[in-house]
Each structure stands twice: as structure tokens, then as C-alpha cells.
Amino acid sequence: MVKQTEIDKVIAWCEERKKEKQRIYIVERNFFRDEIDWMRRFPLIEIDRPKETAGKFNLVYDSLTKSLWQYLGGDWRKIEQDIDRRII
Secondary structure (H helix, E strand, C coil), X not given: CCCHHHHHHHHHHHHHXXXXXCCCCEEEECCCCCCCXXXXXXXXEEECCCCCCCCCCXXXXXXXXXXXXXXXXXXXXXCCCCCCCCCC
């Protein structure tokens, strides 16, 4: 289950790396692989790399839209918070 707090944490980390390195795009090892369950499937995080050239097994961060993207089912899809549909 993807939580908004986890998405925000990854985005904040990506923004910090971008400020530190000051490059057009950055490819980093997945810092969150052991910490966040749904991040385990991504070996690398690609910051501001065009989706057309990014690795299909990697997570892509787009700083213009401040969003995370994954390749799924033949297309790039935005990672969004899962909705809890349990009846209370």
C-alpha cells in the first residue's frame, strides 16, 4: 500500500539530491529499498531523466510536476497514494 507520506519522503530526498549535485539529471541507487516496501522493486532512482530514455525497471522523479513515475503495463504511470477501501 502506497502512502502519501512515503511519496512525499521520496520526493523530498530527490529534491535534496538535485540541489546537491546540480546536474541536468541524476541516477542514484534506491536509498529507500530497505525502508519502504513498495520501493523494493526499483534498483535505481532517476531524477529528471526523460522517461523515453529511463530504465523501465527504475523509478523516475519529474521535478517539473513533482511526481514519481513507474513503467507498468507498457506505459509510464504516475505513482499515487492507495485509497483504503475498507468499511469501518
